[in-house]
Amino acid sequence: MFPEDQVTELKELCPELKLASEGGVNYLLLPALALPEGYTPARVDALLSPTQAHGYPSRLFFPQELQTRTQRNWNAKNIRILDKNWFAYSWSVKPGLRLAQILLEHMRALR
Amino acid sequence: MIKIRIPKSLLTKTKNDLKRSHPHAAERVGFLFGKLVAGTPPIILMTEYLPVDDGNYIHDERVGAKINAAAIRAAMQKGLSDSLGIFHVHMHAWGSPGFSGIDLRESVRLTPSFQAASPPQAHGAIVLSENDMAAMVWLPGKRKPATAGRISVIGWPFYLFSWGNMDANRYSRQSFLGHNSQDTIENATVGVIGLGGGGSHIVQQLAHIGFKNYVLYDKDIVEETNLNRLVGAKWKDVEKRTPKVKVSIRVISGLHRKKKILTHQSIWQENPEPLKQCDMVFGCVDGFSQRQQLEAFCRRYLISYIDIGMDVHPPRREGDPPDMAGQIIVSMPGEPCMQCMTFLTPENMEKEAGKYGAAGGNPQVVWPNGVLASAAVGFAIDILTGWSGESPHVAWLSYRGNLGTVTPDHRLPYVSRTCTHYPLTNVGAPVFKPL
Numbered sequence: 001m002f003p004e005d006q007v008t009e010l011k012e013l014c015p016e017l018k019l020a021s022e023g024g025v026n027y028l029l030l031p032a033l034a035l036p037e038g039y040t041p042a043r044v045d046a047l048l049s050p051t052q053a054h055g056y057p058s059r060l061f062f063p064q065e066l067q068t069r070t071q072r073n074w075n076a077k078n079i080r081i082l083d084k085n086w087f088a089y090s091w092s093v094k095p096g097l098r099l100a101q102i103l104l105e106h107m108r109a110l111r
Numbered sequence: 112m113i114k115i116r117i118p119k120s121l122l123t124k125t126k127n128d129l130k131r132s133h134p135h136a137a138e139r140v141g142f143l144f145g146k147l148v149a150g151t152p153p154i155i156l157m158t159e160y161l162p163v164d165d166g167n168y169i170h171d172e173r174v175g176a177k178i179n180a181a182a183i184r185a186a187m188q189k190g191l192s193d194s195l196g197i198f199h200v201h202m203h204a205w206g207s208p209g210f211s212g213i214d215l216r217e218s219v220r221l222t223p224s225f226q227a228a229s230p231p232q233a234h235g236a237i238v239l240s241e242n243d244m245a246a247m248v249w250l251p252g253k254r255k256p257a258t259a260g261r262i263s264v265i266g267w268p269f270y271l272f273s274w275g276n277m278d279a280n281r282y283s284r285q286s287f288l289g290h291n292s293q294d295t296i297e298n299a300t301v302g303v304i305g306l307g308g309g310g311s312h313i314v315q316q317l318a319h320i321g322f323k324n325y326v327l328y329d330k331d332i333v334e335e336t337n338l339n340r341l342v343g344a345k346w347k348d349v350e351k352r353t354p355k356v357k358v359s360i361r362v363i364s365g366l367h368r369k370k371k372i373l374t375h376q377s378i379w380q381e382n383p384e385p386l387k388q389c390d391m392v393f394g395c396v397d398g399f400s401q402r403q404q405l406e407a408f409c410r411r412y413l414i415s416y417i418d419i420g421m422d423v424h425p426p427r428r429e430g431d432p433p434d435m436a437g438q439i440i441v442s443m444p445g446e447p448c449m450q451c452m453t454f455l456t457p458e459n460m461e462k463e464a465g466k467y468g469a470a471g472g473n474p475q476v477v478w479p480n481g482v483l484a485s486a487a488v489g490f491a492i493d494i495l496t497g498w499s500g501e502s503p504h505v506a507w508l509s510y511r512g513n514l515g516t517v518t519p520d521h522r523l524p525y526v527s528r529t530c531t532h533y534p535l536t537n538v539g540a541p542v543f544k545p546l
Contacts, residue, residue: 016545018543018544020541020544021537023407023450023533024531024532052460053460055400055465078380083408085380090464
């Protein structure tokens with residue numbers, strides 16, 4: 001599924017990491033993911049698709065639109081994945097990174 | 112009323128096992144496993160079958176089949192570890208099967224153990240015949256069983272075991288669809304997502320055929336630019352800013368006094384619960400991502416999905432005409448999906464994501480929508496009634512508007528028979544496994 005060492009590394013950021021699949025895509029649920037300082041809420045349950053899904057090489061979904069410091073293009077709204085609605089901004093991360101790097105690269109857009 | 116949905120492929124596997132002879136037992140038994148979807152009514156989605164090993168049958172001539180504690184423990188273990196409902200299943204010959212006194216006694220005896228193994232799920236017993244089935248269901252925490260009011264076999268043809276009243280005279284011209292066809296049509300619940308050019312045609316046809324239960328979604332109101340194709344819309348709807356869902360209600364109500372129409376002036380994702388009750392969903396949506404989401408939802412709840420769509424593409428070369436093309440696809444749970452068909456690919460999803468916000472008003476006209484909608488409704492009626500005797504595992508028609516043809520898509524022969532994207536074990540509420 002995902003390399004064990006990369007999962008261990010990602011669990012440093014999200015200890016409660018969970019896995020589920022839909023439509024042939026493996027998604028990682030990141031419960032209580034800590035957002036950068038100043039964000040409300042401070043933590044959200046996010047969903048990471050480390051591989052290609054919904055038109056992007058990888059994508060980080062949030063349970064709602066966030067008020068980002070720099071305006072982002074939230075072009076995915078109410079996307080139904082794993083029986084929940086998700087929101088995501090347009091943000092491309094180059095493929096071939098480790099799981100934790102993928103997450104951190106996506107979260108760079110929140111700075 | 113409780114609904115049970117079982118994929119045809121799983122039912123076939125179950126029947127094939129139960130019909131095998133046994134060295135000493137007169138009949139075989141097994142266990143079906145299901146997931147409960149809370150709601151009104153509750154729905155049980157059957158996902159897996161566990162046969163009983165030959166060695167776990169006890170020789171007893173007083174009964175058709177007697178199994179030992181190891182067989183029951185194996186079923187309980189699976190129910191416990193995968194959090195599934197457990198249903199004891201056996202088979203009679205043709206006709207309407209019923210539970211014998213022994214069946215009832217044994218079910219009452221076994222069910223508390225099943226409930227202890229997997230408390231949040233529904234459990235019970237099912238008896239099959241070649242052409243029918245019956246089920247007793249114990250909902251979570253209940254001591255007494257309820258009879259499943261509706262059991263549907265999800266496949267082509269679709270079987271809906273229920274009883275209703277129909278207006279034989281009104282539908283006499285379509286009686287060739289089969290003896291119980293109008294009963295099935297009137298008891299089926301259909302969902303239509305998108306009530307514009309394609310969806311409005313579909314609703315109109317479904318209403319004429321006699322469907323009475325609808326779940327309809329469209330967030331938009333009627334605008335002047337819709338009048339070139341939106342069936343049932345009038346000029347005054349533009350002036351009054353009538354929601355498209357109300358146009359559909361008007362069309363259906365003009366043909367039926369008794370009907371149940373749930374409408375939502377929203378995208379379906381904002382209120383998906385009513386959609387779970389549908390037996391069949393028509394997707395008349397824009398874009399690959401929307402199709403993918405709708406198909407995933409339908410797979411999750413064992414709902415037959417029929418997709419239609421069309422586009423008018425700009426000329427490839429200067430001087431060429433625009434290219435009008437479309438598709439009608441049947442995506443049946445347990446069978447190949449739109450990814451298996453290569454209709455949905457990472458490449459076209461990526462291309463669509465790249466074009467976000469640049470689409471504008473796509474060209475749309477009434478006649479191709481009519482062709483696509485008619486073909487889709489034709490598939491739906493065949494699935495529900497089996498009138499044609501055909502039972503393909505996948506259906507994909509391509510429309511070429513420039514030629515006026517509807518033909519099986521040229522990629523159809525290469526579609527894999529097995530779907531790896533939506534295994535039946537993934538139906539129902541998603542399970543997140545800790546890593």
